[in-house]
Amino acid sequence: MRGGILKYITSSGERKKKLFALLIDPDKFDPSIIRVAEKAGTDIFLVGGSLITNGNFESCIVSLKKKSRIPVLIFPGNSMQVSKHADGILFLSLISGRNPDMLIGNHVLAAPVLKHSDLEIIPAGYMLIDGGTVSSAAYMSHTLPIPSGKSDIALATAMAGEMLGLKLIYLEAGSGAKIPVSSEMIKAVKKNISLPVMVGGGIRSAADARKACAAGADVVVVGNAAEKDPSLISSIAKAIHSAIV
Numbered sequence: 001m002r003g004g005i006l007k008y009i010t011s012s013g014e015r016k017k018k019l020f021a022l023l024i025d026p027d028k029f030d031p032s033i034i035r036v037a038e039k040a041g042t043d044i045f046l047v048g049g050s051l052i053t054n055g056n057f058e059s060c061i062v063s064l065k066k067k068s069r070i071p072v073l074i075f076p077g078n079s080m081q082v083s084k085h086a087d088g089i090l091f092l093s094l095i096s097g098r099n100p101d102m103l104i105g106n107h108v109l110a111a112p113v114l115k116h117s118d119l120e121i122i123p124a125g126y127m128l129i130d131g132g133t134v135s136s137a138a139y140m141s142h143t144l145p146i147p148s149g150k151s152d153i154a155l156a157t158a159m160a161g162e163m164l165g166l167k168l169i170y171l172e173a174g175s176g177a178k179i180p181v182s183s184e185m186i187k188a189v190k191k192n193i194s195l196p197v198m199v200g201g202g203i204r205s206a207a208d209a210r211k212a213c214a215a216g217a218d219v220v221v222v223g224n225a226a227e228k229d230p231s232l233i234s235s236i237a238k239a240i241h242s243a244i245v
């Protein structure tokens with residue numbers, strides 16, 4: 001799907017079709033998850049993490065590409081997480097924070113490499129929302145998440161991201177969040193911008209996924225829960241694909 005992941009997300013959104021993105025942490029990658037993901041009709045593999053310690057980032061992407069036709073999108077925790085073997089990369093600007101390195105610094109470092117790759121580059125507004133615990137993303141990025149009850153701040157941030165020309169908004173409660181992003185916040189953001197909205201962090205069940213879709217998420221991201229119990233993948237995918245909006 002080179003050159004077409006954003007288009008796929010946007011056109012699915014226009015057809016009110018919700019997408020399921022399975023987040024793969026290369027540190028914990030078990031190739032047997034590929035078959036389960038394929039069978040469940042997973043739409044996108046996201047690969048990355050705030051911190052990767054075992055050096056398996058590249059081999060994880062190669063394995064996913066070799067064994068599956070599901071598009072692989074890098075979800076980078078830093079500028080080292082780039083691989084030409086993926087289909088695309090979320091070029092994340094951490095717009096909920098005020099750390100210049102996460103807003104533009106890492107992008108400058110990665111730009112020359114990305115320029116010479118065939119990766120589809122998707123400029124995305126990454127917004128950390130308080131998920132009831134200090135997330136790795138907030139800690140590693142030295143930024144404060146938006147308080148979970150402050151939908152007005154989230155909305156203003158997402159609007160600014162759209163005005164700056166970003167192509168997608170990612171509402172992130174943080175991996176392993178106790179509380180996922182609230183329906184109220186997703187609704188406020190989705191209603192007032194025309195960009196696709198990805199939602200992730202702390203989504204652990206088909207019911208959680210359904211709730212995010214009903215509030216307006218275009219892409220629902222699940223990591224931890226699927227890692228711990230791969231049998232959840234099929235029920236979560238089903239809930240997302242059958243979500244009525």
Ligand code: 1GP
Pocket residue numbers: 023172173174175176177199200201202203221222223224225
């Ligand atoms: C984290 O949004 C993703 O970046 C997924 O979070 O691991 O809690 O599903 P979980």
